[in-house]
Amino acid sequence: MRRFTRTLVAAALTATMVAGTAGWASGNSQRPVTGAPVGTAAWLADGLPDTQRMAPGQVTAYLGALTPLRQRALTAAHPGVVGNLDGAPLALRYAANARTAGDRFPGQQVLAYDPRGRGQAVLAYGDLARAEHVAVIVPGSDVDAGNLASLTRKATALRAATGGRTAVVAWAGYTTPVGVGLDAASGDLAEAGAQRLVRFTEGLAAVGTAEPSLFCHSYGSVVCGLAAHRLKAKDLVAVASPGMRADDVTALNTTARVWAAKDPTDWIDRIPNVEFAGLGHGNDPTAPEFGARPVPAADAQGHDGYFAPGTTSLRTFAAIANGDVR
Incomplete structure (x- = not known):
């Protein structure tokens, strides 16, 4: 009923x-995209913390404790995670998404990109x-x-x-x-x-x-x-x-x-x-x-x-x- x-x-x-x-009307049913971003399995396999269990403030503190060299290395190795990581420094997110979506959004500051x-x-x-x-x-x-x-x-x-x-x-x-x-x-x-x-x-x-x-x-x-x-x-x-x-x-x-x-x-x-x-x-x-x-x-x-x-x-x-x- x-x-x-x-x-x-x-x-x-x-x-x-x-x-x-x-x-005008259509309306194909959509399934919301949620959960961990692309690349999370490789991130976890490298022994890195589960960011899905971290509040954005904790993400900021974690990345802030790393050296700039280590931050850049993580961005290069795991751009899909860093680029979608709320609480990550803005510059790191822009750099990560330039790797994953630069060809789709040339010249843009991309703060997040999820291809799913x-x-x-x-x-x-x-x-x-x-x-x-x-x-x-x-x-x-x-x-x-x-x-x-x-x-x-x-x-x-x-x-x-x-x-x-x-x-x-x-x-x-x-x-x-x-x-x-x-x-x-x-x-x-x-x-x-x-x-x-x-x-x-x-x-x-x-x-x-x-x-x-x-x-x-x-x-x-x-x-x-x-x-x-x-x-x-x-x-x-x-x-x-x-x-x-x-x-x-x-x-x-x-x-x-x-x-x-x-x-x-x-x-x-x-x-x-x-x-x-x-x-x-x-x-x-x-x-x-x-x-x-x-x-x-x-x-x-x-x-x-x-x-x-x-x-x-x-x-x-x-x-x-x-x-x-x-």
Whole structure:
């Protein structure tokens, strides 16, 4: 009976999504990529510690106790591990990923790269180690290591809008839904993504970067909502959100400031804000009763237009990232 109910709810949600997106829908079921990165078996075989059992702060302490020569040797021998190791020095991660993904992302600062599944990648724009402010963009559906164009456009637009004062991270570090379907209506992929996002922000804190502002777009806001109570962040900005799996800001249990933006032309506004039988993502973060700080977005266009140069929403995002609004 429960399975039948979930099927009915999924069908209703998908039908609404199709209507709101001019008939576009697909939704191949995805299995989240989790666990130890490629190369871990060889790392352990060399007698090195199990980093999956270490908090990012412990990783920082372990690598910090090694000589620079030993750090470089580990990076050369085990780039798949070091390149994805939250808590490792940023320079080591960039060097490791230049070995494993340099041909895919030439000239980019690659903070993480995992080739498993559809592939995951994390790119950094600006000097994360020295920047006074840091922003992380968490994307929604259809983003992976081979499909980063929309995410990198958002990242570069945000960095430009901050006048270069904020370093920006394009975080495609989880398995996103494909199209509109059961995965997009459920929280399974978001649950797995939330764990990875929490560890990522812990890793940033461990190496001493500025506390980030997170800009969570579409399904990415579900990830941020589920991670909120553990995230090391100064701001959470829900952009074009279908819901954050919380009734209101208080239920997120976060010390971060919570913001929300939705433009009147966005099809996400026609998605029902319900959560039933594990499907749907709950209340609308832009609703006054949710309690988020509003971000003006009337001049943004559609579901993907919030980071367009010249929009009020982008200017406000830049002010949030730069710490210029209280």
